[in-house]
Amino acid sequence: MSETTILSMEALTRRIEAVFRKGGLSPQHASALARVIAAGERDGCKSHGVFRVEGCLRTIKAGKVSTDAEPTLHDDGSAVLRVAAGGAFSRAGFELGAPALAERAKQLGLAALVINDCTHFSALWPEVETLADMGVAALAMCPSYATVAPAGGTAALLGTNPLAFGWPRQGGHPYVFDFATSVAARGEIELHRRAGNPLPEGWALDSSGQPTTDPTEALAGAMLPFGSHKGSAISTMIELLAGVMIGDLTSQGALDFLGTTTLAPQHGELILAFSPERFAAGRPGDPFARAEIMFEAIAGQGARLPSQRRFKAREGSLADGIALTAAEIGQLDRLEAQ
Ligand code: NDP
Numbered sequence: 531m532s533e534t535t536i537l538s539m540e541a542l543t544r545r546i547e548a549v550f551r552k553g554g555l556s557p558q559h560a561s562a563l564a565r566v567i568a569a570g571e572r573d574g575c576k577s578h579g580v581f582r583v584e585g586c587l588r589t590i591k592a593g594k595v596s597t598d599a600e601p602t603l604h605d606d607g608s609a610v611l612r613v614a615a616g617g618a619f620s621r622a623g624f625e626l627g628a629p630a631l632a633e634r635a636k637q638l639g640l641a642a643l644v645i646n647d648c649t650h651f652s653a654l655w656p657e658v659e660t661l662a663d664m665g666v667a668a669l670a671m672c673p674s675y676a677t678v679a680p681a682g683g684t685a686a687l688l689g690t691n692p693l694a695f696g697w698p699r700q701g702g703h704p705y706v707f708d709f710a711t712s713v714a715a716r717g718e719i720e721l722h723r724r725a726g727n728p729l730p731e732g733w734a735l736d737s738s739g740q741p742t743t744d745p746t747e748a749l750a751g752a753m754l755p756f757g758s759h760k761g762s763a764i765s766t767m768i769e770l771l772a773g774v775m776i777g778d779l780t781s782q783g784a785l786d787f788l789g790t791t792t793l794a795p796q797h798g799e800l801i802l803a804f805s806p807e808r809f810a811a812g813r814p815g816d817p818f819a820r821a822e823i824m825f826e827a828i829a830g831q832g833a834r835l836p837s838q839r840r841f842k843a844r845e846g847s848l849a850d851g852i853a854l855t856a857a858e859i860g861q862l863d864r865l866e867a868q
Pocket residue numbers: 575577578650651652653654655672673674690691692693694706707708709710711712713714715716718834835836837838839840841
């Protein structure tokens with residue numbers, strides 16, 4: 531078995547934050563990024579864990595992200611709140627906008643948070659989970675950069691466009707799912723390449739549009755949407771709602787801006803929040819109690835709820851620490867010394 535090092539959540543967060551401070555990020559952004567990356571490792575979500583640090587630093591070095599723009603919240607009292615991220619990483623903008631979004635959804639029943647001009651590399655579950663903890667159901671989505679062929683197509687056009695949903699549950703973790711609308715996140719392809727493993731069939735096309743299981747060819751070619759035409763249509767919807775509609779870049783625009791897929795993409799994000807109490811007002815049954823019946827029925831068939839694996843991994847990490855491989859620790863050491 532390869533050697534591992536165990537770090538507490540706090541120690542890992544501090545190490546990542548130090549790397550980002552050294553890399554030039556302001557304290558606000560270094561802290562926000564370190565927390566979300568450490569949370570990925572804590573929850574066993576490797577595709578958006580420590581391995582993302584290097585890509586963030588490359589993006590900073592390339593001058594493609596603001597290191598210190600302070601996000602600003604624009605609130606005209608309507609259901610649509612806007613955060614201008616100013617070309618910085620998205621997380622600080624989300625942290626600024628989330629409490630206002632939850633509050634507005636409780637007031638109106640439904641509200642939206644638009645984040646414009648943000649560099650976004652992170653998983654979306656931390657966002658919908660935060661909102662569910664604030665008592666609202668939430669749906670988050672964003673483009674990425676053009677790396678996915680539409681179903682029936684041959685070349686990259688759509689992004690891996692993640693979609694995440696959270697539903698609050700009393701006395702327990704919320705119901706949360708979060709997935710790329712490609713067969714897998716691009717980070718998974720990169721992790722297969724690093725491990726020297728072939729991809730499963732049906733994940734990708736090479737640069738001539740032919741099916742491939744070689745991760746290097748897949749990275750140069752195109753990934754495929756999940757569920758064929760269904761994933762392709764959901765991904766297109768995300769381009770429309772979280773790109774075109776909010777006046778921000780589509781995945782193709784993000785790729786044109788960057789000129790490469792080796793840096794973190796800049797675009798916008800759309801987060802919708804719903805107050806289940808407001809929607810169910812005057813109707814029979816408590817929506818949270820009815821949701822529990824649904825969750826019990828799913829589990830009753832032996833199926834697991836999405837995020838159940840993640841919450842279990844979190845429990846383990848918080849009790850026993852987070853295990854990093856020698857390669858991951860070596861990477862942090864190297865980046866810290868640079
Ligand atoms: P996965 O396929 O690993 O997981 C998708 C979801 O399905 C998770 O909520 C997972 O829960 C759940 N799930 C998996 N297996 C089962 C099962 N057997 N029964 C019930 N639920 C299950 O995710 P992806 O590879 O598609 O995406 C990984 C991450 O990449 C996401 O967090 C996404 O936000 C991020 N991403 C970010 C992008 C960006 O531009 N910022 C772009 C694309 C992806 P669990 O975790 O508990 O297994």
